[in-house]
Amino acid sequence: MERKAEIAHRCLLLDKSEIARGWHLFELEAPLLACAEPGQFVHLRTGCSSDPLLRRPISIHYADAAAGRIRLLVQVSGRGTALLARSSPGEELDLLGPFGRGFPFLDEAAPALFVAGGIGMAPLFFAAAQRQRAGLPFEFILGGRSSAFLPPEEYFLDHGFAPLTATEDGSRGLRGLATALLEKRLAEANRPGRIHACGPMPMLTRVVELARAAGVPLHLSLESRMACGVGACLGCAVPVKVQGNIEYRRVCRDGPVFDGEAVCIGN
């Protein structure tokens, strides 16, 4: 019988810490997942009973191929993520993956601009860290509710970069939204070569408007409820424009990263 690639992984949870209010950082021993690309995700079991039944998609937040380790950054937003937050180092987590198509052109020379809203920073951080390691230019815009709901600045500095930050209450960086920073940045003469964005829908809508107006290529990581995570169930479909027609595409397999031109956001 032919040898199959691994899909199911039982990974040892090495470390867990709350790096922002309700954001839990998981460090896992996962040699076969550590070659994943930024923007890809794992599909995670959150308990051992049939309620909750389904796995939860979580972006790979960082992968250290040499050490065979990956990190996940999970915001508690419901029952599944709350269960996850209760696991402790020494336990094994049940992961499938890596799944999905990540951010493209991460190795191009032209400067990249990452725009992250809240927990949307999880996959973008990985993309930025990869460019950082490769010595490729990029900027990182980060928006959040308040300083306490974002990782501390050292978290980024440890990886060699400092995001331009906006918070709604002004407790860190600009008072306002990430998209205000983006708007200002795109008004400057030296435009970035490409934008990669991930965050809540209202933010993405505005990012699409701004990028289109500025004529900068854009890639968005989208979210959707998932069942299979591999493209088999068609449950995670989102509408995209394909040669002038609207068709449904699978976030899990055709995405989660989609071309800014194709997504049906901000018309």
Add this chain to the structure above:
Amino acid sequence: MERKAEIAHRCLLLDKSEIARGWHLFELEAPLLACAEPGQFVHLRTGCSSDPLLRRPISIHYADAAAGRIRLLVQVSGRGTALLARSSPGEELDLLGPFGRGFPFLDEAAPALFVAGGIGMAPLFFAAAQRQRAGLPFEFILGGRSSAFLPPEEYFLDHGFAPLTATEDGSRGLRGLATALLEKRLAEANRPGRIHACGPMPMLTRVVELARAAGVPLHLSLESRMACGVGACLGCAVPVKVQGNIEYRRVCRDGPVFDGEAVCIGN
């Protein structure tokens, strides 16, 4: 509004230890349950999701009214008890109770004989310890698969008594069944005033035969799957003889302890 008795208790798990293979002893802070009587049980939630859905009935294994503590002795026998076994000191358990009617006549002067099969010793231990404290005479017959599947002898000695033991493999006490010990005991001239038994159905069947033959009053603690635990759903019914007719009685409310004459066992 009138003051209602407590039914739902969140009890701090103070201590947990495995005192026999697969038998977990739980020590709980439960001031309002510590007045429970031997043979009564609590109805325990084993997780926080809807699967497994129902509570599990577990006998009160020991209650220290002065300290406001109770003990439960749980044998892992399926998914719910396995989940329970994974809880750790410092957590709170969700208990209802105390429910049911316990062993009667525990304060009478005539000597009592307790016959326990395996985990059936959980409630009988409490009954015996109560007579021990009250200085009332009793004997305790204990049967099990093997020594490793029974609590160590010190566990009983700490409470001032030593059970007469039988194991199927002869690793402790007599090689054979608890009912062989009972048969021998009932063959003696000085019969006990009353027998209380709890254990697997084949054991109970034999105990019923022996006690009836010897003419010794018998009380049995029965098991049944439960939903409500309070008598509302009629789900735990077992057939009993009532004035010559067979009627269904609720293990949770009319029992779990039933009169040996009434139960439909061994005809």
Add this chain to the structure above:
Amino acid sequence: METDPRLALDLAGIKMRNPLIAASGCYGFGFDYLPWVDPRDWGAIALKGMTLKPRAGNPPPRLAETPSGLLNAIGLQNPGIDYFLEAIRPRLGELGCPVIANIAGESVEEYRELAAILDRVAEVSAVEINISCPNVRRGGISFGQDPATVEKLVGAVRRVYRGPLIVKLSLEAGDIAAVARAAESGGADILSLINTLKGMVIDVHSRRPLLGNITGGLSGPAIRPVAVRAVWEVAGAVSLPLIGMGGIASAEDALQFILAGAAAVAVGTANFVHPHVAREICRGLQRYLDEQGMGHYSELIGAARG
């Protein structure tokens, strides 16, 4: 709990403190939880299903746990209407909340006879006719499937019972909306739904059905999506007030049924897990009304129907 006027209702003549009803078969005759739970936490209590003659019920095992569900085959064990009148009726006043008698018969005549008796029982605020109990073989089940039979049955009961008349529907019928319309034509004041779904579990070790009765009725959270859909469909088919039930365990669950079109909701299986469920759901409803700044919960009835 204090009575909150935002939750009070008059359900076709049943004066309820709140829209929560203890579901039939899950609350005995109202007394089993008495030492611990204040019955006035409920808007009303539906009693265990009753028959003319006493019924012994099905042989054990009567219960099986399934994923997020409970399978039961009690078999309508009950002491019969005479015992009820004699021994239970005099105590019903103690409950301090409206009581709904749930009845089942093996013929139209039996239903009629039971209803005629209950018409003279002041302690009973309403009668619920169970045309759908899946655990009685020659019993209610056949009645619930055919609209014409349902209309005839309800009409017969209607002629002898003057109080609020509830007809309890199941999904055994292929077209629940048609049965609902038949019950409406027959003269029902209220429809309640859903009864349990017929299911079974096989014990792979003994290689036999686990339940003594072979099949049982499935209740609990597992059936909730099916029950919400049934309420949604029936609300579109009749203009009677509905009592929604099936897997309700929280205020959010109750709101789903209300938003789908239920005027009140019943809670069965969840009592076994959380005896204080009525009180907690009421608190949750109050919080929701606070958050949404609403004057009365009834503004939410059917609000998801757009």
Add this chain to the structure above:
Amino acid sequence: METDPRLALDLAGIKMRNPLIAASGCYGFGFDYLPWVDPRDWGAIALKGMTLKPRAGNPPPRLAETPSGLLNAIGLQNPGIDYFLEAIRPRLGELGCPVIANIAGESVEEYRELAAILDRVAEVSAVEINISCPNVRRGGISFGQDPATVEKLVGAVRRVYRGPLIVKLSLEAGDIAAVARAAESGGADILSLINTLKGMVIDVHSRRPLLGNITGGLSGPAIRPVAVRAVWEVAGAVSLPLIGMGGIASAEDALQFILAGAAAVAVGTANFVHPHVAREICRGLQRYLDEQGMGHYSELIGAARG
């Protein structure tokens, strides 16, 4: 996995390595799990439901999680039969296991046309007609409820399709046994059951149905007791081999269906949780046969019927 002769079967002409089938709609066209899961772990793979013309499917959200269940409203998104013949058919050989085409139409004529096309497709080992998809409004649903219509539909397909013909039943019909008998009279070789149960979830924050399509089909462990009961009933009504499904996730679950009367079992939702479920169930069946000292799993078919 090594092929175990104790698990092999010939299901009315479908030669299967073991009695496990990937349920339609849960395994795409067989390729999505390919990099990771060996398709030969399955006895057969049922493809996503196909229609004559391409279908875009329902607007999102298409999924909602419920207690131990999954509600889906995909809306039969599929590229249509022409695309299938052109782009998918040539690759089916790669799977190395029998493939079942699942078809749905909006008229008897459409079903007939699809089946006639598939009759000439050697790569397809059997056709399963979905007369019960709850997510297509003018679609299959009406067909599945009335025995006379089912018999006519199956008969029409039977006349043009010579291979093993599977008819997939749902519980939407009040009397599933009657529909099963109708399918048998119409000429079905095999019956498969159950399809999903119609359900819905309401989002109490937006106060709207959560799914884009309002209602969806409930699958997963929540429906298992209902599905086992359906197999038990249908096994008593027809003499055709049955494919049982609904919430199967383990060998014990599969055994329940087999003991109730299913010759084979299908697994849908559990793939999403455990992609290696087929392999694991087969191992569990082998262990059970070892423990019971049995020569072939087929000795267990219907063994709980006593």
